[in-house]
Amino acid sequence: MEANPRSTGRLPAAFLTPGSSSFVDFLAEQQPDMLPGKRTLPTGQGVIEAPHGTTIVAATFPGGVVLAGDRRATMGNMIAQRDIEKVFPADEYSAVGIAGTAGLAVEMVKLFQLELEHFEKVEGAQLSLEGKANRLSTMIRSNLGMAMQGLAVVPLFAGFDLDRERGRIFSYDVTGGRSEEQGFAATGSGSIFARGSMKKLYREDLTEQQATTLVVQALYDAADDDSATGGPDMARRIFPIVTVITDEGFRRLSEEESSELARQITERRLEQPDGPRAALL
Numbered sequence: 001m002e003a004n005p006r007s008t009g010r011l012p013a014a015f016l017t018p019g020s021s022s023f024v025d026f027l028a029e030q031q032p033d034m035l036p037g038k039r040t041l042p043t044g045q046g047v048i049e050a051p052h053g054t055t056i057v058a059a060t061f062p063g064g065v066v067l068a069g070d071r072r073a074t075m076g077n078m079i080a081q082r083d084i085e086k087v088f089p090a091d092e093y094s095a096v097g098i099a100g101t102a103g104l105a106v107e108m109v110k111l112f113q114l115e116l117e118h119f120e121k122v123e124g125a126q127l128s129l130e131g132k133a134n135r136l137s138t139m140i141r142s143n144l145g146m147a148m149q150g151l152a153v154v155p156l157f158a159g160f161d162l163d164r165e166r167g168r169i170f171s172y173d174v175t176g177g178r179s180e181e182q183g184f185a186a187t188g189s190g191s192i193f194a195r196g197s198m199k200k201l202y203r204e205d206l207t208e209q210q211a212t213t214l215v216v217q218a219l220y221d222a223a224d225d226d227s228a229t230g231g232p233d234m235a236r237r238i239f240p241i242v243t244v245i246t247d248e249g250f251r252r253l254s255e256e257e258s259s260e261l262a263r264q265i266t267e268r269r270l271e272q273p274d275g276p277r278a279a280l281l
Contacts, residue, residue, distance in 0.1 A: 051080035055190035055229040056097030061211040064246035065167025067158040068215040072230025094159030099188035129161040133170040141176025190222030190229035197221035232262035
């Protein structure tokens with residue numbers, strides 16, 4: 001809502017009227033043009049060139065889930081940014097990794113964070129993990145018009161389910177279709193290579209340390225075959241963002257932890273260029 005310099009300082013009546021616990025619904029009713037999917041693009045310009053985020057991976061382990069992403073953003077065949085952040089906490093027990101049009105994706109994540117915070121304040125309780133996944137699905141579906149013009153957002157959502165006491169992963173398509181993934185998942189341009197890597201290495205009894213090593217290894221393998229995925233950059237000290245979500249909440253690995261994982265995997269690959277399995281054993 002726009003500020004009124006002549007106002008008495010009171011909030012507009014819309015802010016004081018009981019309604020939905022969804023902030024997105026409130027915004028759609030009061031100022032729909034602020035929603036990403038409600039904006040119109042200029043006609044006759046074809047597909048807009050914009051920075052795109054690429055590969056996001058996730059894997060569950062007994063006690064939680066790991067969500068990680070590389071740091072490269074591309075625009076066509078150019079590297080638009082080398083150190084973009086693609087993994088964000090959604091709330092205390094969940095996180096979102098973004099692939100697709102970077103600007104829209106970051107804006108959608110911020111709106112999703114606000115949506116969850118608004119619900120908790122209005123209802124006095126957190127949404128279930130299933131409910132969070134459904135809310136994100138609705139937001140992606142509302143962006144379908146943009147997606148049809150080449151500005152798609154395809155995130156990966158992961159969190160710790162307090163009711164089921166385990167980590168869970170949800171993937172999406174551009175229409176907002178939601179699927180729960182078992183064990184591991186990947187999205188983005190390098191996902192086919194990352195998924196192949198995790199398929200060989202994943203076990204249900206991985207420790208937290210092994211799970212974090214697994215996702216960094218998968219990103220390394222994706223970067224080896226997909227030019228849009230950035231591998232560990234030792235010279236610039238740019239390493240994948242790795243997050244862990246357990247019953248204790250969301251935690252992002254420090255740069256020292258991420259760099260050590262990248263160093264171990266790089267050295268192991270130099271010793272065994274045709275087989276990454278030893279990195280987990």
